[in-house]
Amino acid sequence: MQVRTYIRPASLADALHTLATVEEPIAIIAGGTDVLVYAREDDRYANSALIDIYGLAGELGQIREERDDLIIGALATHAAIAKSPLVLRYAPILADACRSIAAPQVRNHATIAGNIANASPAADSLGALAVLRAKVGVQSPEGQRELAMDQIIARPYRNNLGPRDLITYIRIPKLEGYQHMFYKLGRRRAQSISRMTLAALLKRDSQGVVEDFRITVGATFPRPMVFPDVDAMLIGIRPAQADLEAVAKALSNKIPEIAGIRASTAYKQPVCEKLCLRILNNLLGGDQQ
Amino acid sequence: MSQVQLQFRLNGKDYSIQADPTQRMVDLLRENLHLTGTKVGCGVGECGACTVVLNGEAVTSCLVLAGQMQGADILTVEGLSETQIGSILQQCFVDGDAVQCGFCTPGFLMSAYALLLHNPHPTREEIKVAVSGNLCRCTGYVPILNAIEAAGLRLAAEGK
Ligand SMILES: Cc1cc2nc3c(=O)[nH]c(=O)nc-3n(C[C@@H](O)[C@@H](O)[C@H](O)COP(=O)(O)OP(=O)(O)OC[C@H]3O[C@@H](n4cnc5c(N)ncnc54)[C@H](O)[C@@H]3O)c2cc1C
Ligand code: FES
Ligand code: FES
Numbered sequence: 222m223q224v225r226t227y228i229r230p231a232s233l234a235d236a237l238h239t240l241a242t243v244e245e246p247i248a249i250i251a252g253g254t255d256v257l258v259y260a261r262e263d264d265r266y267a268n269s270a271l272i273d274i275y276g277l278a279g280e281l282g283q284i285r286e287e288r289d290d291l292i293i294g295a296l297a298t299h300a301a302i303a304k305s306p307l308v309l310r311y312a313p314i315l316a317d318a319c320r321s322i323a324a325p326q327v328r329n330h331a332t333i334a335g336n337i338a339n340a341s342p343a344a345d346s347l348g349a350l351a352v353l354r355a356k357v358g359v360q361s362p363e364g365q366r367e368l369a370m371d372q373i374i375a376r377p378y379r380n381n382l383g384p385r386d387l388i389t390y391i392r393i394p395k396l397e398g399y400q401h402m403f404y405k406l407g408r409r410r411a412q413s414i415s416r417m418t419l420a421a422l423l424k425r426d427s428q429g430v431v432e433d434f435r436i437t438v439g440a441t442f443p444r445p446m447v448f449p450d451v452d453a454m455l456i457g458i459r460p461a462q463a464d465l466e467a468v469a470k471a472l473s474n475k476i477p478e479i480a481g482i483r484a485s486t487a488y489k490q491p492v493c494e495k496l497c498l499r500i501l502n503n504l505l506g507g508d509q510q
Numbered sequence: 511m512s513q514v515q516l517q518f519r520l521n522g523k524d525y526s527i528q529a530d531p532t533q534r535m536v537d538l539l540r541e542n543l544h545l546t547g548t549k550v551g552c553g554v555g556e557c558g559a560c561t562v563v564l565n566g567e568a569v570t571s572c573l574v575l576a577g578q579m580q581g582a583d584i585l586t587v588e589g590l591s592e593t594q595i596g597s598i599l600q601q602c603f604v605d606g607d608a609v610q611c612g613f614c615t616p617g618f619l620m621s622a623y624a625l626l627l628h629n630p631h632p633t634r635e636e637i638k639v640a641v642s643g644n645l646c647r648c649t650g651y652v653p654i655l656n657a658i659e660a661a662g663l664r665l666a667a668e669g670k
Contacts, residue, residue: 222532257573258554275578324643329567
């Protein structure tokens with residue numbers, strides 16, 4: 222690919238120093254599964270300093286626990302997340318989402334932070350991270366901060382990161398006793414037709430009363446969304462079929478409310494309603510895990 | 511881009527070469543090292559013809575930056591016959607008529623190699639997942655899946 226300079230920092234500290242001092246426009250490359258596709262399309266990186274952080278997997282690729290949270294290093298690959306015992310135990314919906322991405326060869330090299338930073342509305346990790354209430358840890362020469370999923374992305378293919386910002390980790394509150402469902406409609410090879418993902422988490426007490434419920438739709442809105450008003454519809458009750466239907470209707474009504482009426486709305490809104498109802502019935506019919 | 515010194519292990523041999531780190535790994539293999547067994551089909555990660563094994567995992571070398579070969583251990587189709595899994599796979603592909611035009615074959619072999627490396631006795635379903643990123647326009651896939659399954663059985667018979 223065409224770039225001005227190529228820099229491969231030897232450590233995180235070295236990377237932060239590079240980010241603080243480089244004069245050219247900065248382009249970060251991790252796995253490169255988006256960057257190398259873009260580099261084929263045009264010469265957008267021709268004047269950039271390409272900063273290759275993939276070699277920092279020792280520092281930035283670990284998946285570990287920190288008290289009540291799971292910390293996923295920015296360079297953890299989709300394949301590593303999908304099979305991580307910690308993720309499977311405390312955030313299995315993220316393992317399902319990462320397993321649904323592309324094929325093994327891409328999952329083995331592509332990173333979670335790249336999936337987030339690329340900000341594709343069709344990025345599959347985003348919906349799961351949104352219902353998990355994940356926070357994205359960002360480091361810059363000015364310091365360290367954490368952004369929620371609905372703050373990190375501005376609009377399709379535009380994140381809210383500054384040019385010298387580096388995602389270093391994803392923080393996910395550990396969940397136990399939840400049921401989960403990640404559903405992906407359509408495949409990337411059929412990208413031209415609309416697709417959609419649904420991600421849902423449900424926790425009930427021994428009487429079947431819902432203690433917590435979170436649902437979102439992905440590949441549909443300009444950025445990852447959470448819907449506390451929809452979630453609240455099931456919390457504190459033992460849901461009957463009419464309650465599930467009301468949730469499916471409320472969730473699918475978000476599509477014209479937020480994304481506006483578009484050509485795809487006529488397709489997406491009823492599909493969303495049907496899928497949502499199916500998922501809720503599965504969750505409530507299924508055993509608690 | 512200016513050249514840098516890249517050091518890596520490839521097919522069991524140590525290399526130290528001057529190369530442009532911002533080219534694609536597949537171009538370094540094919541053009542700098544003349545290892546043309548690795549094919550380029552789509553160039554965007556969709557077809558799997560360029561699959562190689564990087565540090566034990568199958569990756570599409572059209573989407574890996576050459577600079578990321580620094581310090582890595584790499585296996586391409588040229589090194590396959592030196593390995594037990596690889597030579598069994600190659601024999602099973604030939605015996606099972608899993609090769610027609612052959613363009614996709616190196617990629618399938620490398621995906622299958624990575625699978626058997628971690629999971630010597632895969633189920634049919636695990637085989638399908640492992641080659642889900644490889645396209646073949648000739649065989650209709652069934653002979654390929656059969657060949658990989660047969661290789662798993664032969665590995666088991668050889669006590670692996
Ligand atoms: C064939 C194919 C199929 C795919 N299918 C799917 C799919 O089904 N679902 C899906 O969600 N995605 C899919 N993808 C895209 C997915 O592979 C990428 O989004 C990937 O996760 C990006 O990670 P990366 O490490 O390769 O990022 P890169 O390509 O290296 O980077 C992507 C972007 O993120 C920035 N970036 C990377 N790391 C950081 C960081 N730590 N801090 C700040 N910025 C950073 C880069 O500057 C760049 O803008 C597919 C890709 C291919 C090629
Ligand atoms: S050439 Fe690399 S996947 Fe098609
Ligand atoms: S044998 Fe021709 S593409 Fe597979």
